[in-house]
Amino acid sequence: MLVWDPADPDADPVRLGGYLVKSDWVAALAVLPDGRLASSGNEGRVLVWDTADPDAGPVEIGRHDRGAAALAALPDGRLATGGIDGRVLVWDPADPNAGSVELGRHGGLVEAVAVLPDGRLVTGGGDGWVWLWDVPSSSPGSLLACFAYALATSPSASGAHLFIGHMRGGISCWEVRAAAQSTPGARQRTE
Numbered sequence: 001m002l003v004w005d006p007a008d009p010d011a012d013p014v015r016l017g018g019y020l021v022k023s024d025w026v027a028a029l030a031v032l033p034d035g036r037l038a039s040s041g042n043e044g045r046v047l048v049w050d051t052a053d054p055d056a057g058p059v060e061i062g063r064h065d066r067g068a069a070a071l072a073a074l075p076d077g078r079l080a081t082g083g084i085d086g087r088v089l090v091w092d093p094a095d096p097n098a099g100s101v102e103l104g105r106h107g108g109l110v111e112a113v114a115v116l117p118d119g120r121l122v123t124g125g126g127d128g129w130v131w132l133w134d135v136p137s138s139s140p141g142s143l144l145a146c147f148a149y150a151l152a153t154s155p156s157a158s159g160a161h162l163f164i165g166h167m168r169g170g171i172s173c174w175e176v177r178a179a180a181q182s183t184p185g186a187r188q189r190t191e
Contacts, residue, residue, distance in 0.1 A: 002014070002015055002016075003015075003016060003037075003051065003054075014054045015054070016037070016049045016050075016051065016054050016056075016058070025041050025042050026039050026040075026041045027040055027041045027042060027067065027068060027069045027070070027071075028040045028041075028068065028069065028070050028071035028081075028113075029071065030071045030072050030073040030079060031073060032048070032073050032077055032079075032093065033073065033075065033077050034077065035051060035052065036048050036049060036050055036051065036093070037049040037051055038071060038073065038079050038093070039058075039071070040064065040067075040068035040069075040070075040071045040081055041067065041068065042067040042084075043063075043067065044063040044064040044065060044066060044067045044068060044083075045060050045062075045063055045064075046060070046061050046062050046063070046064060046068060046071070046079060046081055046091055047059065047060055047061070048061055048093045048096075059093070059096055060096065061079070061091050061092070061093050061096040062089075062091055062096070062099060062100050064081050064083045064084075064085075064087070064089060064100075065083065065085050065087070066083060066084040066085045067083065067084040068081040068082065068083050068084070068089075069082060069083065069084055069109060069110060069111055069125075070082035070110050070111055070112050070113040070123070070125075071113060072113040072114055072115050072121065073115070074090070074115055074119065074121070074135060075115065075119050076119075077092075077093065077094065078090050078091060078092050078093070078135075079091045079092075079093060080103075080113050080115075080121050080123075080135070081100075081113070082106075082109075082110025082111065082112070082113045082123050082125065083109075083110055084109050084110075085105075086105045086106040086107060086108055086109065086110060086125070086127070087102055087104075087105050087106075087110075088102070088103040088104055088105065088106070088110060088113075088121070088123050088131075088133065089101065089102055089103070090103060090135060101138060102138075103121070103133050103135070103138050103140070104131070104133070104138075104140055106123065106125050106127045106129065106131070107127035107128075107129070108125055108126045108127035109125045109126050109127075110123050110124070110125040111124065111125040111126060111148065111149050111150075112124045112125065112148050112149060112150050112151040112165070113151065114151035114152055114153050114162075115153065116132070116153050116159070116160045116162070116176060116179075117153065117154075117155045117159070117160050118159065118160070118178050118179045119135065119179075120132050120133060120134055120135065120141065120179055121133040121135050122151050122153065122162060123151075124146075124147070124148025124149075124151055124164065125147075125148060125149075126147060126149075127147075128145060128146065128147050129143050129144070129145060129146075130143060130144040130146055130148045130151075130162075130164060131143050132176070134179070141179075144164075144174065146164060146166070146172065147166060147167060148164045148165065148166070149165050149166065149167050150163075150164070150165030151163065151164060151165070152165075153176075156175060158175060158177055158178065159175065159176050159177040159178040160175075160176045160178075161173055161174070161175060161176070162174040162175075162176045
């Protein structure tokens with residue numbers, strides 16, 4: 001894993017833990033609230049890196065069957081992964097031996113994972129559905145019928161904007177009400 005310093009673009013990158021495995025491509029990255037870096041890839045390993053100690057190797061907190069294509073850091077410090085096998089898993093880096101909790105399963109590859117400002121998880125992929133998950137209860141909330149290859153969120157006056165990147169280049173924007181309110185709003189903008 002190589003990390004570049006944007007404040008010094010001419011400096012050589014720092015190799016975290018001296019770690020490089022050519023067969024394991026990195027599919028997703030997330031920064032934990034404590035500043036550590038998490039990664040997932042095609043070998044399924046979910047790794048946590050201490051960027052303050054570049055010589056330390058990664059801590060493996062688990063493996064996602066068949067690979068993890070998407071990763072997001074939750075506000076409480078846990079990680080959510082979306083797998084090639086369609087499973088959505090939550091991991092606790094504070095307890096690397098605890099394993100994962102399965103929230104549910106998409107009908108195909110989970111390609112994107114994002115977190116709403118209220119802490120709900122959003123997952124999407126090639127199965128034609130975007131799910132909103134209530135992580136504490138491990139239950140799916142709302143779902144939207146659309147393919148999602150990239151997800152991003154931002155706060156809004158009534159909850160959040162959910163941006164969905166589509167395969168053919170389009171981006172749609174949904175207004176998602178805060179968890180205490182009802183499910184996703186019907187307002188959509190496509191750009």
